[in-house]
Amino acid sequence: MTDNPMLNEWYPVGILTELTSEGRDTLLMGEPIHVARDAGGNPVVATKDGRCLPVRARYGHVWTSLGTPAKELFDIPEADQPGRRLVDVGVVRVKCSPLRAVENFLDIAHFPFVHTDILGAEPHTEVQRYEVQIREEVDEVWATKVKFYQPQAAKSAEGGITTDYMYRVPAPTVSILYKTCPPRPGEWDVITLFVQPMAEDLCQVWPWMALFDDQTPMTDLIHFQQMIFLQDRSILENQLPRLLPLDPGMEIPTRADMTSVAYRRWLKRHGFTYGAQLVAA
Amino acid sequence: MILYDYILSPDCYKVRLLAALTGTKITLRPVDFHPGGEHKTATFLAMNPSGTIPIFEDDGLILTESSAILTYLAAKTGPTWLGDDTPEMRGRVAQWLAFSQRLSASIGKARVHDMLNKPADIEACRKAGTQCLREIEAALVDQRLAGHDFLAGDRPTIADLACFPHSMLAPDGGISVDPYPSIRLWTRRVRALPGFIEMPGIHRLHDLKPEPGPIPERV
Amino acid sequence: MPQNWTAVALSRDVPPQVVIPTVVEGRELAVWRSQSGRIAAWEDRCPHRGMRLSHGFVRGEALSCIYHGWSYNEAGLCQRIPAHPDLVPPDAIRVPTLTAAESDGIIWVTAESTDRPPPKMPGFTPLRSLTVEVPASTITAVSASPIGEDGDLRLALAGIACLLLVQPLPGDRTALHALVAAGTSPTAQASVSRALEDLRHQAETERQAA
Numbered sequence: 001m002t003d004n005p006m007l008n009e010w011y012p013v014g015i016l017t018e019l020t021s022e023g024r025d026t027l028l029m030g031e032p033i034h035v036a037r038d039a040g041g042n043p044v045v046a047t048k049d050g051r052c053l054p055v056r057a058r059y060g061h062v063w064t065s066l067g068t069p070a071k072e073l074f075d076i077p078e079a080d081q082p083g084r085r086l087v088d089v090g091v092v093r094v095k096c097s098p099l100r101a102v103e104n105f106l107d108i109a110h111f112p113f114v115h116t117d118i119l120g121a122e123p124h125t126e127v128q129r130y131e132v133q134i135r136e137e138v139d140e141v142w143a144t145k146v147k148f149y150q151p152q153a154a155k156s157a158e159g160g161i162t163t164d165y166m167y168r169v170p171a172p173t174v175s176i177l178y179k180t181c182p183p184r185p186g187e188w189d190v191i192t193l194f195v196q197p198m199a200e201d202l203c204q205v206w207p208w209m210a211l212f213d214d215q216t217p218m219t220d221l222i223h224f225q226q227m228i229f230l231q232d233r234s235i236l237e238n239q240l241p242r243l244l245p246l247d248p249g250m251e252i253p254t255r256a257d258m259t260s261v262a263y264r265r266w267l268k269r270h271g272f273t274y275g276a277q278l279v280a281a
Numbered sequence: 282m283i284l285y286d287y288i289l290s291p292d293c294y295k296v297r298l299l300a301a302l303t304g305t306k307i308t309l310r311p312v313d314f315h316p317g318g319e320h321k322t323a324t325f326l327a328m329n330p331s332g333t334i335p336i337f338e339d340d341g342l343i344l345t346e347s348s349a350i351l352t353y354l355a356a357k358t359g360p361t362w363l364g365d366d367t368p369e370m371r372g373r374v375a376q377w378l379a380f381s382q383r384l385s386a387s388i389g390k391a392r393v394h395d396m397l398n399k400p401a402d403i404e405a406c407r408k409a410g411t412q413c414l415r416e417i418e419a420a421l422v423d424q425r426l427a428g429h430d431f432l433a434g435d436r437p438t439i440a441d442l443a444c445f446p447h448s449m450l451a452p453d454g455g456i457s458v459d460p461y462p463s464i465r466l467w468t469r470r471v472r473a474l475p476g477f478i479e480m481p482g483i484h485r486l487h488d489l490k491p492e493p494g495p496i497p498e499r500v
Numbered sequence: 501m502p503q504n505w506t507a508v509a510l511s512r513d514v515p516p517q518v519v520i521p522t523v524v525e526g527r528e529l530a531v532w533r534s535q536s537g538r539i540a541a542w543e544d545r546c547p548h549r550g551m552r553l554s555h556g557f558v559r560g561e562a563l564s565c566i567y568h569g570w571s572y573n574e575a576g577l578c579q580r581i582p583a584h585p586d587l588v589p590p591d592a593i594r595v596p597t598l599t600a601a602e603s604d605g606i607i608w609v610t611a612e613s614t615d616r617p618p619p620k621m622p623g624f625t626p627l628r629s630l631t632v633e634v635p636a637s638t639i640t641a642v643s644a645s646p647i648g649e650d651g652d653l654r655l656a657l658a659g660i661a662c663l664l665l666v667q668p669l670p671g672d673r674t675a676l677h678a679l680v681a682a683g684t685s686p687t688a689q690a691s692v693s694r695a696l697e698d699l700r701h702q703a704e705t706e707r708q709a710a
Contacts, residue, residue: 223311
């Protein structure tokens with residue numbers, strides 16, 4: 001596993017405000033780790049055999065890496081923008097490949113069937129053409145000009161609207177969604193999916209949001225996002241094979257799946273294959 | 282009527298579901314159960330010393346057990362959901378309301394363990410949950426042989442609503458529901474009731490709606 | 501000649517618009533009935549993203565995947581992709597299908613091509629299916645009855661002649677599809693149902709002791 005490039009990536013392993021001095025055990029890519037805070041209140045992460053791992057405290061979460069990250073943790077400039085409410089949605093464990101969890105988050109075509117009457121509804125199922133690129137200068141996957149009709153796009157939304165989206169993948173198990181912000185036209189709400197790979201077919205998902213919404217109580221915002229993600233969970237635990245197939249032929253994409261196609265290509269290019277399957281079984 | 286509610290809680294969902302089925306307006310007060318643990322704060326412990334949700338409040342009355350809330354809400358807003366008043370049916374409904382506590386203690390616990398990382402003896406919970414599902418399956422076979430579609434009789438009651446959510450959500454806790462054909466058909470009947478609402482993990486029946494558009498024609 | 505049909509469910513447990521998951525010879529299948537009553541057994545996997553079709557829904561004569569609503573016609577051919585409502589899906593998008601047939605209230609599936617119709621069970625009426633956490637061999641040992649050529653195990657339960665159709669499942673589990681002598685009263689059938697629970701209990705206890 002030493003030649004696994006995903007070892008050198010950053011992963012979320014806890015919520016900053018939930019850290020305790022006794023800490024808690026968890027798993028990162030099969031390796032048992034301990035996440036705690038020191039006397040000064042700073043997060044510390046160590047392996048079972050006492051090796052201290054690099055740590056970042058950012059976007060409400062503790063980030064760590066089992067290897068030597070070549071890059072600093074990706075930037076979300078909106079996180080520091082005044083007026084945004086930052087929401088730690090809370091961890092959800094899913095028996096699925098961490099890569100499948102990200103891919104599902106990049107998908108809009110399932111909204112009418114999985115998030116019925118909230119993020120989508122029949123007969124408004126059509127996915128219009130959108131743009132996808134791998135931005136070489138930042139080495140990220142981007143999908144832009146994504147539009148979809150939504151009956152209730154956000155907690156703050158009343159009635160159906162056509163919502164604009166952008167998707168961004170800055171790391172193999174991170175996806176950031178930019179979405180029409182009903183109370184503040186012209187701005188984008190930021191909704192992320194931070195995924196902690198525990199094993200190739202087991203992960204913990206830490207959704208986090210940076211929203212312009214002064215009205216909705218914090219608990220409502222958390223519940224809305226938990227409701228959405230838990231609707232996805234029963235899908236994610238029932239995909240076959242459990243690992244994400246990177247070779248074409250195993251699954252059949254259409255034009256609506258362009259983001260997924262680019263994501264898979266980008267994973268393959270970098271050898272980000274923890275949670276993936278390369279040859280059709 | 283106020284329900285202190287958590288969107289992912291099957292016990293809260295039962296109450297929301299009965300309210301929807303009887304067309305009753307209740308006020309929902311979301312509780313930050315996860316990650317916040319708000320139900321364990323002093324404010325909530327003052328209302329419910331056991332530190333659980335749901336909590337139901339109406340005109341000074343506070344109820345904290347989902348079966349009691351179902352009973353109260355049905356009596357107040359839709360007495361047919363209590364079943365008829367024969368001793369047999371009252372007994373059966375009470376039986377299943379009590380039984381539903383076993384579902385919460387087994388499947389409910391396995392679910393929050395697997396989903397939200399809460400502590401549990403997971404193997405014991407799964408074993409007990411499987412046993413509960415087998416008992417429901419056997420009971421539904423008996424009901425069918427007696428000509429009845431629902432747990433307590435030939436029409437839906439709060440007995441069904443008390444046991445239905447955990448019976449569908451068992452896979453969330455790693456407990457298979459595949460081996461129970463009678464449970465499958467019964468949960469479909471519940472989901473087909475007019476006014477039914479869903480919760481995450483319990484999908485609505487898309488087959489009740491027609492295909493929205495024409496099938497593109499092959500040439 | 502070995503029998504190549506496997507009993508997977510009672511007909512009554514798969515009414516129109518119902519889909520169930522099952523396993524035949526190690527293959528995970530979705531068995532479903534269309535609105536007009538046609539029974540089918542397909543691979544339990546949508547070719548699009550691998551979602552289990554047994555979680556899907558039936559409208560008319562088509563089965564749709566719950567994930568993105570892709571619908572498949574009787575032949576297993578994709579007929580509609582909701583994300584592209586006007587697109588005629590290419591023929592390559594197809595779910596592998598197996599042969600399913602019904603006989604005397606039992607749904608049978610075969611993974612091979614066959615000219616032979618599924619077995620008949622004259623004189624019996626279907627009661628219920630149940631899954632036992634033991635391999636079929638433990639059930640034959642406990643019931644002291646051998647399995648016949650059609651996967652049938654004949655024994656008396658609660659004093660009534662019964663026939664169990666044995667479906668081996670992965671993980672050393674077994675589904676039993678139980679039939680009782682035709683004309684058995686509902687009350688007696690309920691007794692047989694309880695006797696089946698007892699048989700399962702014995703088999704699982706036996707297994708644990710072993």
